[in-house]
Amino acid sequence: MQSPVYGSFYMVLFGLGTVPLMSAVVYTNAFLSIPIRNKIQKTIPYVVAGIGILFVLRGFGLNIPFVSPSEINLAVKAAPNCY
Secondary structure (H helix, E strand, C coil), X not given: CXXXXXXXXXHHHHHHHHHHHHHHHHHHHCCCCHHHHHHHHHHHHHHXXXXXXXXXXXXXXXXXXXXXXXXXXXXXXXXXXXX
8 A cells, every 4th residue: 555544444444344254154153053064174175275286386387277377467577566
């Protein structure tokens, strides 16, 4: 952000934006049965591993459609473009 005040304001808005989703997660937990919660907990490591593999593939820049970033984003500029 352009100033610390704008940065602080942005962080407050971001925090307020996460409150509804985090509240939904907490309250949804009470409605799920124990077998469903156990299934969700068993799938979490696979989801985390999948996201990790996706990040590694993106980092390699192998030009895989819908996975690799475009070449434009990989270019390093002499002068940063900060607004």
